[in-house]
Amino acid sequence: MESVQSIMxxxxxIFTLPSTVAQAVSVLIKNNIxxxxxxxxxxxxxxxxxxxxxxxxxxxxxxxRITRSEPSIREDTEIREAAILMVKEKxxxxxxxxxxxxxxxxxxxQDFLKTIEKSYGNIIVKEIMKSxxxxxxxxxxxxxxxxxxxxxxxxxxxxxxxxGNFKGLITDRDLFDKIDVSTVRVxxxxxxxxxxPWSWDSVRNVVSYFIxxxxxxxxxxxxxxxxxxxxxxxxxxxxxxxxxxxxxxGNFNQLxxxxxxxxxxxxxxxxxxxxxxxxxx
Numbered sequence: 001m002e003s004v005q006s007i008m009x010x011x012x013x014i015f016t017l018p019s020t021v022a023q024a025v026s027v028l029i030k031n032n033i034x035x036x037x038x039x040x041x042x043x044x045x046x047x048x049x050x051x052x053x054x055x056x057x058x059x060x061x062x063x064x065r066i067t068r069s070e071p072s073i074r075e076d077t078e079i080r081e082a083a084i085l086m087v088k089e090k091x092x093x094x095x096x097x098x099x100x101x102x103x104x105x106x107x108x109x110q111d112f113l114k115t116i117e118k119s120y121g122n123i124i125v126k127e128i129m130k131s132x133x134x135x136x137x138x139x140x141x142x143x144x145x146x147x148x149x150x151x152x153x154x155x156x157x158x159x160x161x162x163x164g165n166f167k168g169l170i171t172d173r174d175l176f177d178k179i180d181v182s183t184v185r186v187x188x189x190x191x192x193x194x195x196x197p198w199s200w201d202s203v204r205n206v207v208s209y210f211i212x213x214x215x216x217x218x219x220x221x222x223x224x225x226x227x228x229x230x231x232x233x234x235x236x237x238x239x240x241x242x243x244x245x246x247x248x249x250g251n252f253n254q255l256x257x258x259x260x261x262x263x264x265x266x267x268x269x270x271x272x273x274x275x276x277x278x279x280x281x
Contacts, residue, residue, distance in 0.1 A: 001078045001079050001080050002078070002079055003075065003076050003077060003078060003079065004073060004075065004077050004078070004079055004082045004096055004105075004107060005075045005076070005096070005104075005105070006079070007079060007107070007111045007112065007114070007115060008075075008096045008104075008105035008106060008107050008111060009105055009106050009107070009108070009111060010104065010105045011104070011105070012036060012037060012095075012103065012105060012106040013027060013031045013033055013036045014036060014037050014038070014039055014103055015027055015036050015037070015038045015039070015049055015063070016038070016039055016040070016041065016043075017038060017039070017040055017041070017046065017063060017064055017067065018041070018062075018063070018064060019063045020061055020062060020063055021054065021057070021060055021061055021062065021063050021066060022061070023063065024049050024054065024063045024066075025054060028049075028051060028054075034050055034051045034052075034092075034093075035048055035049065035050030035051065035092065035093035035106075035108075036048070036049060036050075036093075036106070037093075037095035037103045037106060038063070038067045039102075039103060043102055044100075044101045044102065045072050045095050045097050045101050045102070045103050046067065046069065047067040047068050047069045047070055048067070048068050048070050048093050048094075048095065049063060049066060049067050049068070050068075050092070050093055052153075053066045053067070053068060054066065055150070070089070070091060070094070070095075071085075072094070072095045072096070072097040072101065072103075073085065073094050073095065073096050073097070073107065074096075074097060074098075074099075075096055075097065075098055075104060075105070079112065079115055079277075080277045082094065082107060083112055083274045083277035084277055084278055086107070086109070086271070086274060087271055087274045087275050087277070087278065090271060092108055092109060092253075092270070092271070093106060093107070093108055094106065094107040094108075108270075109253065109270030109271060109273070109274055110247070110248065110251065110253070110270065112273075112274055112277075113244040113245075113247055113248040113270075113273070114244075114248070116240055116241075116244045116273060116274075116276060117240070117241045117244045117245060117248075120240055120276040120277075120279075121239055121240055121241025121244070122239055122240070122241070123239070123240045123276055123279070124236075124237055124238070124239060124240075125234050125235065125236055125237065125238050125239075125240065125243060125257060125268060126236045126237065126265075128240075128268075128272055128273065128275050128276055129236075129257055129265075129266055129267075129268050129272055130272050130275070131254070131266060131267045131268065131269045131271075131272055132266060132267070133157075133158050133256070133257075133264060133265075133266045133267045134148075134152070134154055134157060134158075135157065135158040135159065135160045135164070135166075135264065136148070136157045136158075136159060136160070136170070136223055137159075137160060137161075137162070137223070138159050138160065138161055138167055138168075138222060138223055138224035138227065139222045139223070139224065140222065140223045141220045141221070141222060141223075142175060142218050142219055142220065142221050142222070142223065142225075142226070143218045143220060145157065145170065145175060145223055146175055146218050149172055149175070155171060155172040156169065156170070156171045156172075156254055156267065157169070157170050157171075157223075158256055158264050158267070159223050159224060159227040160264070165263060166256070166258065166263045166264035167224070167227065167229070168224070168227035168228050168229045168230070168231060169227060169228045169231040169256055170223055170226060170227045170228070171228075174226045174227070174228065175218070175226065231255075231256060232246055232250055232252065232255060233255055233256045233257065233258050234246065234255045234256070234257050234258075234268050235257070235258060235259065236257055236258070236259040236265050237259070240273065240276065243255065243268065243273070244273060247270065247273070253269065253270045254267050254268060254269040254270065255267070255268050256268075
């Protein structure tokens with residue numbers, strides 16, 4: 001099998017320590033990314049910072065303290081070996097380094113989808129689906145949805161009616177679209193020039209940080225008000241070739257799984273799909 005160098009995203013955005021969390025947030029926003037490799041002042045890899053590391057440490061100011069010291073992956077590592085490592089460690093970002101421990105690329109589950117289509121496309125969804133689905137009632141107030149996300153670390157919820165029927169999907173990004181960030185203090189991030197304005201698509205990647213730091217108000221609207229009513233779904237008996245293509249085309253990291261018998265069956269995540277590399281072909 002080919003090495004990760006053939007599928008990685010080359011020349012990723014790299015963050016340098018020592019720096020502040022505010023500076024890390026600025027880099028994530030400016031580049032509309034959810035995670036990035038971190039290097040020291042000598043340019044050597046030291047770890048990863050993602051938006052969820054920021055979420056988990058809203059009061060922290062020093063980036064060093066939220067940087068996860070995750071092992072790097074060498075550029076000549078086989079694709080299958082890298083995928084298994086990411087599944088076992090539940091990693092969504094992996095830095096690719098050369099023999100000098102310099103970062104030359106980054107891997108996310110999305111980078112594996114073409115290989116899965118080609119090599120594991122005949123596997124059926126129900127053979128690999130592991131992630132549980134935690135539905136929420138369509139009348140649940142949005143502040144409760146947000147608190148559930150913060151407490152569980154689960155950022156996607158199927159929405160059901162009073163009878164448990166699947167009605168749609170709600171994600172952290174759908175929730176964040178309802179929040180007014182016009183009151184965000186600019187001193188919470190590095191000042192951006194007029195030529196480099198904030199993009200809302202970028203800001204919402206780290207908006208939980210702003211919620212905690214600025215006490216932004218979440219509307220008390222019901223979950224049904226923002227639920228995606230006809231989300232892209234995977235069928236329990238669908239082949240991975242089709243599902244991986246849906247994920248790649250829509251840049252999704254998870255899909256609701258349904259069947260004609262029970263309706264909602266669960267959630268299929270990108271890490272679930274990566275687990276196919278643990279099967280003997």
